[in-house]
Amino acid sequence: MGARVIVYTGKGGVGKTSVAAATGVLCAGKGHKTLVVSTDVAHSLGDAFGQRVDAEPTQLGPGLWAQETDVYRTIRLYWGDVQRYFADVFQWRGLDAVVAEEMSVLPGLDELASLLQIVEHHEKGAFDVIIVDAAPTGETIRLLSLPEAMRWWLERILPLQRRAARLAGPLLRRLTGMPMPSDAVFRAGEDLFRKLDRMHRLLSDPESSSIRIVLNLERMVIAEARRSFTYFHLFGYPVDLIVCNRVLPEGVGAYFAPLREAQRAYLPRVQGAFAPVPIRIAAQFGNEVTGDETLRALGSAIFGDDDPAGFFYRGRPFRIERQNGALVLLLELPFVEKGEVDVARTGDELVVQVGPWRRNLMLPRVLADLPTAKADLDNGVLRVRFGSPGAAKAIET
Numbered sequence: 515m516g517a518r519v520i521v522y523t524g525k526g527g528v529g530k531t532s533v534a535a536a537t538g539v540l541c542a543g544k545g546h547k548t549l550v551v552s553t554d555v556a557h558s559l560g561d562a563f564g565q566r567v568d569a570e571p572t573q574l575g576p577g578l579w580a581q582e583t584d585v586y587r588t589i590r591l592y593w594g595d596v597q598r599y600f601a602d603v604f605q606w607r608g609l610d611a612v613v614a615e616e617m618s619v620l621p622g623l624d625e626l627a628s629l630l631q632i633v634e635h636h637e638k639g640a641f642d643v644i645i646v647d648a649a650p651t652g653e654t655i656r657l658l659s660l661p662e663a664m665r666w667w668l669e670r671i672l673p674l675q676r677r678a679a680r681l682a683g684p685l686l687r688r689l690t691g692m693p694m695p696s697d698a699v700f701r702a703g704e705d706l707f708r709k710l711d712r713m714h715r716l717l718s719d720p721e722s723s724s725i726r727i728v729l730n731l732e733r734m735v736i737a738e739a740r741r742s743f744t745y746f747h748l749f750g751y752p753v754d755l756i757v758c759n760r761v762l763p764e765g766v767g768a769y770f771a772p773l774r775e776a777q778r779a780y781l782p783r784v785q786g787a788f789a790p791v792p793i794r795i796a797a798q799f800g801n802e803v804t805g806d807e808t809l810r811a812l813g814s815a816i817f818g819d820d821d822p823a824g825f826f827y828r829g830r831p832f833r834i835e836r837q838n839g840a841l842v843l844l845l846e847l848p849f850v851e852k853g854e855v856d857v858a859r860t861g862d863e864l865v866v867q868v869g870p871w872r873r874n875l876m877l878p879r880v881l882a883d884l885p886t887a888k889a890d891l892d893n894g895v896l897r898v899r900f901g902s903p904g905a906a907k908a909i910e911t
């Protein structure tokens with residue numbers, strides 16, 4: 515039995531680190547042996563806890579550990595052989611040794627390496643709950659979408675390349691002087707992909723992992739949260755909670771009243787966009803969130819007496835399937851039995867209205883350009899069939 519894994523992500527500055535730390539404090543209080551680990555390269559867990567956090571799990575209190583991974587060490591660990599090879603190639607191309615070294619670290623690899631450590635913690639089983647303070651959403655999604663593509667690469671391309679390098683390598687080397695990858699480089703590459711595969715499997719396993727999106731009630735923040743919500747589902751990562759942080763409470767005075775009004779207006783739209791995944795709200799505090807006491811207050815605002823390690827939603831609000839050559843979006847509308855379904859489109863947004871019930875979903879890129887052809891509701895599942903791009907033109911002309 516592995517650990518419960520909870521990943522907090524969201525746009526920059528929304529409160530991921532604070533909420534992750536607060537969740538950790540509460541989980542430990544519930545008796546779970548808890549590790550809060552930051553995979554963001556810019557660590558700030560230490561600031562949130564108001565205590566020094568090391569590169570190895572550091573005990574902060576009863577049942578509570580935190581870790582700010584050492585990016586360079588983890589990269590060397592998982593990528594060392596490949597990196598040395600790339601550095602050789604770059605140097606052969608005439609790059610300065612230091613620049614070559616810097617370039618040989620793939621973008622995103624730093625965070626990826628930290629995420630791989632989570633798999634190891636999970637497999638070692640030393641903690642009941644692992645809480646991840648991840649990088650801002652865009653980055654995280656890009657990283658989490660990698661393994662699928664990589665698996666394909668691993669299974670089909672790598673064996674061919676390896677054979678080619680064995681056969682043609684010596685000749686190429688003699689003709690061009692370009693360093694050829696050794697078997698150790700291929701092995702290291704394969705090893706990394708295999709670990710990525712395990713990471714993907716762990717984070718997409720709804721029995722152990724959940725992704726939680728932190729947001730603030732601001733237009734750009736909400737837009738990014740919706741986009742990431744869509745893509746997490748597309749890639750099969752379960753989202754079980756939306757944390758709406760820094761909501762202005764009543765009695766903030768005249769100066770903040772317009773801002774508070776704007777936030778209040780956004781709230782129903784946020785609910786419509788993420789349903790049926792629940793939303794929890796935390797107020798804007800009058801002070802910085804740091805140290806045990808404020809973290810506990812933030813945690814209770816979000817979770818009350820609930821166990822933060824629980825699953826707040828299980829299921830997959832939508833799926834995309836290919837049926838008879840057409841792309842079909844299947845949307846769970848569990849509370850709707852039957853009724854007049856109205857499906858409208860505004861750009862990349864799909865607006866579904868069933869009686870008084872409204873749901874708006876941001877479409878992923880594969881669907882955004884296609885016209886909606888037909889929608890029907892059956893057994894609480896709405897099926898929206900999409901046409902081909904050509905079909906749209908045919909209707910227009």
Ligand SMILES: Nc1ncnc2c1ncn2[C@@H]1O[C@H](COP(=O)(O)OP(=O)(O)OP(=O)(O)O)[C@@H](O)[C@H]1O
Nearest residue numbers: 525526527528529530531532760797798799802803
């Ligand atoms: N509910 C809140 N009330 C008041 N201040 C808050 C609240 N939540 C977070 N903060 C403060 O906002 C700042 C940013 O929060 P935090 O570092 O948790 O965000 P983040 O999403 O992790 O940022 P980054 O993207 O830079 O990692 C911190 O100073 C934190 O103390």
Ligand SMILES: [Mg+2]
Nearest residue numbers: 530531554558
């Ligand atoms: Mg942070």
